[in-house]
Amino acid sequence: MARELTDPSIFRRPETTPERKAFYERMAARNTAPLWEVMGDIIPPEPRSRCQPVLWRYSEMRPLLVEAGDLLTSEEAERRVLILENPGYPGDSRITHSMYAGLQLVRPGEIARCHRHVASALRFVLESSGGYTSVDGEKTTMSPGDFIITPSWTFHDHGNPGDGPVIWMDGLDVPLVNHFDSSFAALYPEEEYPVTRGEGESQLRYGENLAPLEYTPTGKTSPVFSYPYSRSRESLERLYRMAPVDAWHGVKMQYVNPVTGGYPMPTIATFLQLLPAKFESAPYRSTDSTVFCVTEGRGETRVGGALLAWGPNDIFVVPSWTQAVHRADEQAVLFSFSDRAAQKALGLWREEKLTTST
Numbered sequence: 431m432a433r434e435l436t437d438p439s440i441f442r443r444p445e446t447t448p449e450r451k452a453f454y455e456r457m458a459a460r461n462t463a464p465l466w467e468v469m470g471d472i473i474p475p476e477p478r479s480r481c482q483p484v485l486w487r488y489s490e491m492r493p494l495l496v497e498a499g500d501l502l503t504s505e506e507a508e509r510r511v512l513i514l515e516n517p518g519y520p521g522d523s524r525i526t527h528s529m530y531a532g533l534q535l536v537r538p539g540e541i542a543r544c545h546r547h548v549a550s551a552l553r554f555v556l557e558s559s560g561g562y563t564s565v566d567g568e569k570t571t572m573s574p575g576d577f578i579i580t581p582s583w584t585f586h587d588h589g590n591p592g593d594g595p596v597i598w599m600d601g602l603d604v605p606l607v608n609h610f611d612s613s614f615a616a617l618y619p620e621e622e623y624p625v626t627r628g629e630g631e632s633q634l635r636y637g638e639n640l641a642p643l644e645y646t647p648t649g650k651t652s653p654v655f656s657y658p659y660s661r662s663r664e665s666l667e668r669l670y671r672m673a674p675v676d677a678w679h680g681v682k683m684q685y686v687n688p689v690t691g692g693y694p695m696p697t698i699a700t701f702l703q704l705l706p707a708k709f710e711s712a713p714y715r716s717t718d719s720t721v722f723c724v725t726e727g728r729g730e731t732r733v734g735g736a737l738l739a740w741g742p743n744d745i746f747v748v749p750s751w752t753q754a755v756h757r758a759d760e761q762a763v764l765f766s767f768s769d770r771a772a773q774k775a776l777g778l779w780r781e782e783k784l785t786t787s788t
């Protein structure tokens with residue numbers, strides 16, 4: 431907000447005389463408004479995000495989530511989730527302007543019943559021993575660090591046949607879908623969707639440098655639902671040993687839809703990066719406000735005047751067009767997601783790599 435007042439507009443704004451004001455009131459009565467009064471606000475020279483740089487410490491979140499588990503059954507709650515709400519959008523259920531995030535708990539023996547919605551979802555697993563999510567008839571067992579997608583309008587239910595809590599971060603494009611007023615949701619008539627495919631079948635068909643005979647992708651969404659941490663983690667580690675480290679990102683890779691090379695889902699981009707011990711990134715900014723989830727290691731991120739000190743399972747936000755510098759005290763791995771896929775599809779995305787902080 432303070433930034434909005436200090437940011438100069440490049441556009442003119444004429445004096446508001448009593449005569450003009452009276453005219454504007456007559457305009458308003460006819461559902462019209464003078465552009466010259468608002469031009470600088472609606473067309474800013476660069477992004478003026480209300481999104482704030484914030485951090486959620488897992489050590490503070492986990493007890494709250496466990497308490498929610500004592501207070502409500504997952505049946506009562508439909509989904510037992512603590513929404514991670516950016517203080518720049520109070521009451522708005524957003525972690526950034528375009529993305530929703532939450533922490534979900536499934537207790538041993540619970541099933542979060544089957545439903546579907548237009549909003550696309552990702553799960554990034556924090557704790558699980560035997561938890562699963564089922565997408566369109568294929569079950570995927572969850573392990574810590576796994577990135578799992580629930581594409582738009584696919585039926586999904588979650589379960590925990592193990593004996594410890596299952597906890598993951600949800601990331602959904604809910605604000606984006608609602609921006610377009612294009613949300614639909616439906617329940618499946620039964621608690622669980624029937625299992626119609628073997629576990630790992632989609633991985634075998636599409637994710638092993640092979641594809642079904644004469645296969646042509648039908649949409650933008652990945653037919654592979656699960657991106658196990660063990661594989662991605664090993665790729666980063668081995669690339670770190672054999673290839674140069676990027677000054678802005680460390681060793682950073684993006685998750686892909688294996689049959690198109692595009693992002694796993696049409697609206698949400700996801701990334702995994704390794705920051706070597708003592709690495710300090712060069713300053714970077716991009717127009718996609720980004721949610722980071724720390725999978726390993728400790729460090730800090732300087733972003734827009736804030737200093738966010740993070741450790742395992744902490745979640746933090748870097749707002750649009752705000753310079754960020756990451757420093758790793760020990761070797762760290764960060765998962766991140768943003769609306770970059772949507773912005774790039776619409777030709778809106780920009781980035782800037784700086785050499786010194788301004």
Ligand code: GTQ
Pocket residue numbers: 509511531532534547551586600602
């Ligand atoms: O697990 O299906 O955090 O539908 C928000 C909405 C999770 C889910 C959320 C959802 C889900």
